[in-house]
Amino acid sequence: MPDAILARAATPVPGLAARAARTGSSPVRDILALTARPEVISFAGGLPAPELFDTAGLAAAFQHVLAEDPLRALQYSTSEGSPALRAAIAARTTARGLATDADDLLVTTGSQQGLTLLATALLEPGDVVLVEDPCYLAALQIFSFAGARVVPVPTDDEGLDPVALDEITARERPKLLYVVPTFQNPTGRTLSAERRAAVAEVAARRGLWIAEDDPYGELRFEGEPVPWVASFPGAEDRTALLGSFSKVMAPGLRLGSLRAPAALRRACVIAKQAADLHTSTVDQAAAARYLAVADLDAHLRRVRDAYRERRDALVDGLAAALPEGSRWNRPAGGMFVWATLPEGYDATALLPEVVRHDVAYVPGAPFFAGPPDATAARLSFVTHPPEEIREGLDRLKKALGGARRHA
Structure with missing residues (x-):
């Protein structure tokens, strides 16, 4: 068939998914x-x-894992992540005040993937997600792709307003609250312990999940650390805690972690299998080696x-x-x-x-x-x-x- 006839007969390809069209x-x-x-x-x-x-410490870590056990470092791995790295993250999390075992954790390709996995595991199109206003931009993108209806919670100079959170939760019946309570992006604000306790109480009483994102918590240069929302009464069994190595080691590693209750964590593991099978094995091995021999603190x-x-x-x-x-x-x-x-x-x-x-x-x-x-x-x-x-x-x-x- 001549090319001109083929061109006239061609049917346009289907359009993009609505989620791609609505997300900028x-x-x-x-x-x-x-x-x-x-x-x-x-x-x-x-x-x-x-x-x-x-750079010297990270280079030495990569050199070690590639010299000592290159076949394992370059092979496929489990979706949950390197046992050595999960154990190291668990130890650091426990030392910062939240008792954690390696099996409580999933290694992610940056903490942003952890939030994507949570959205995949938790949200149906039309579900309501509450966010601080203003909010981390990538979170708004993720929730848009999930088809969620994002509802803002007012903030002031001290961060999210728990009274407004309670009122909006009663009205909107959300499934998830997303917060960056420590040195928030974009505002740099930190939620006080009193407000964190109030957030945990609202979540427990009203019945919603909390996604607590903590990429900046170890970058404190003044004052005393504030406990994670996940550690407050009422939040323990309903909070997914997202961690990241991007700000404390290097963003190019693309390494993060997700600490979540067992059922939610298992659902996120399945979502990760569908997304990328597992996070880079060699990067995980190098990070575990670095944490074992270097002084990150x-x-x-x-x-x-x-x-x-x-x-x-x-x-x-x-x-x-x-x-x-x-x-x-x-x-x-x-x-x-x-x-x-x-x-x-x-x-x-x-x-x-x-x-x-x-x-x-x-x-x-x-x-x-x-x-x-x-x-x-x-x-x-x-x-x-x-x-x-x-x-x-x-x-x-x-x-x-x-x-x-x-x-």
């Missing part, structure tokens, strides 16, 4: 692409400082000292860089500062002018599941050393000043 790209990923030029000082991405990676002390200095450089310089009437917080750890410009400013509309000055932030509006705050912006302080942060703030001041003059 991450604005953070898009901004990172725009700011990839080396001359840009970016406060946009939550990128750990690469010069602080323990000493490494984290160096990281925290550097991040504290960078936090101070950013926060102490914002008064001069941002317009009069702006507000911002001073997080006790983590990676992010949450700032709001005066009324009438639009952080999204201002971003192109800011990028033209070779500096960047992430507008706050995309983080909201409810009505957005157009004046809000997220600034990360960990990627650049203090002298570059100060230069970036000078550029930001010029960009915002120029934009204001031409408004």
Whole structure:
């Protein structure tokens, strides 16, 4: 049959699934692409400082596992994850105040996969998920793909409002609450022990699951640690705790963990089998070796000292860089500062002018599941050393000043 006839006879391919059509790209990923030029000082991405990676220690760990047992390190593995790595994670979790056995854990390809597995195991299309407002962007993507109806819970400077949580839970009958209670992304806020206890009580009384995401908890440089929500009465049998090595070792490893009650964990194992069979065997082996022979806590002390200095450089310089009437917080750890410009400013509309000055932030509006705050912006302080942060703030001041003059 001639090609022209074939072309006329061809039937269009079916369209994309509705979930693909309704779920947009991450604005953070898009901004990172725009700011990839080396001359840009970016406060946009939550990128750990690469010069602080323990490259020598990680290289030694990989060399060891490839030299000592290469066949096992390069072979298929169990979906649950390396027993040695799960034992090491369990020991660290127990030492931080939550008794955990290796069998309580599933190793995931980054903690974000853990949240995807939870959504797969728990959510039917139309189920209600409650989130902090504002919320971690990738979580909103995951719940959109799952077909969930996302309902925001109001927050204040102290984080999620438990009274509002109770009222919304009674009205909406959600299946899941997603929270980042320690150094939250995007706001850097930390939920107090009293509020965590209240969240656990609401979950137990109203009957819902909690997904507690903790990628930043070990990056505290001030104050005392606050117990996980999972440790409070009422939350023990209904909380899935997500952990990550991205911020404490290196994000390129793509290693995380999921601690969950047995039935939910088994469902997540099956979901993982369908997703990727198992997380990279060689990365798991190297991480287990690293945790066995290296001093991760000493490494984290160096990281925290550097991040504290960078936090101070950013926060102490914002008064001069941002317009009069702006507000911002001073997080006790983590990676992010949450700032709001005066009324009438639009952080999204201002971003192109800011990028033209070779500096960047992430507008706050995309983080909201409810009505957005157009004046809000997220600034990360960990990627650049203090002298570059100060230069970036000078550029930001010029960009915002120029934009204001031409408004």
